[in-house]
Amino acid sequence: MSSRHYAADILKELERTLSQINDSEMQAMAEHILDAEQIFVAGAGRSGLMGKAFAMRLMQMGLRVYVVGETVTPGISPRDFLLLCSGSGETGSLAAMAQKASKAGAPVGLITIKPESTIGQLASTVVRLPASAKEDTATSGAAVTIQPMGSLFEQGLLLAMDALVLTLMEKKEMTGADMFGRHANLE
Numbered sequence: 001m002s003s004r005h006y007a008a009d010i011l012k013e014l015e016r017t018l019s020q021i022n023d024s025e026m027q028a029m030a031e032h033i034l035d036a037e038q039i040f041v042a043g044a045g046r047s048g049l050m051g052k053a054f055a056m057r058l059m060q061m062g063l064r065v066y067v068v069g070e071t072v073t074p075g076i077s078p079r080d081f082l083l084l085c086s087g088s089g090e091t092g093s094l095a096a097m098a099q100k101a102s103k104a105g106a107p108v109g110l111i112t113i114k115p116e117s118t119i120g121q122l123a124s125t126v127v128r129l130p131a132s133a134k135e136d137t138a139t140s141g142a143a144v145t146i147q148p149m150g151s152l153f154e155q156g157l158l159l160a161m162d163a164l165v166l167t168l169m170e171k172k173e174m175t176g177a178d179m180f181g182r183h184a185n186l187e
């Protein structure tokens with residue numbers, strides 16, 4: 001099959017996945033982000049890369065945001081918010097992080113395929129993306145995908161978070177031009 005046909009199939013998978021996002025869950029996530037003094041974002045591997053892309057947009061919106069693990073990232077407090085990106089909701093380092101944040105009194109948010117997961121149970125707000133987890137071999141239903149491992153989740157995650165950016169921009173009455181003023185200028 002041609003790459004163009006593969007790309008078309010990927011778009012169909014994404015359409016199916018994103019059309020099932022629950023808007024109340026997205027609104028609740030947006031409120032948590034806006035209420036926080038500082039936002040901490042984390043994820044493993046490709047899920048983490050999508051989280052970093054989202055963190056960049058939050059910074060460009062003027063929010064105080066950190067990626068967990070960077071040298072300049074400070075400690076978390078009860079006034080902050082930890083947003084975790086994990087398809088499985090079971091990645092060990094992230095589960096430990098969720099426990100530490102909860103112990104420090106900070107609310108935890110999760111974008112995941114599995115709200116019932118270990119991290120899902122620790123989270124105070126969850127957005128569910130009905131994609132296929134990296135270890136799943138689903139051949140029917142919402143999770144079916146031609147793509148390897150967590151690709152469908154990771155792509156859906158990026159687009160869901162870009163939708164969240166638009167929601168946040170609307171709530172803050174902000175334009176792309178406002179945000180461009182904070183774009184990195186040392187590139």
Ligand SMILES: O=P(O)(O)OC[C@H]1O[C@](O)(CO)[C@@H](O)[C@@H]1O
Nearest residue numbers: 045046047086087088091149150
């Ligand atoms: O999204 P999860 O379930 O936390 O898993 C993250 C893992 O999945 C991958 O993104 C692979 O698809 C890895 O890069 C990473 O180790």
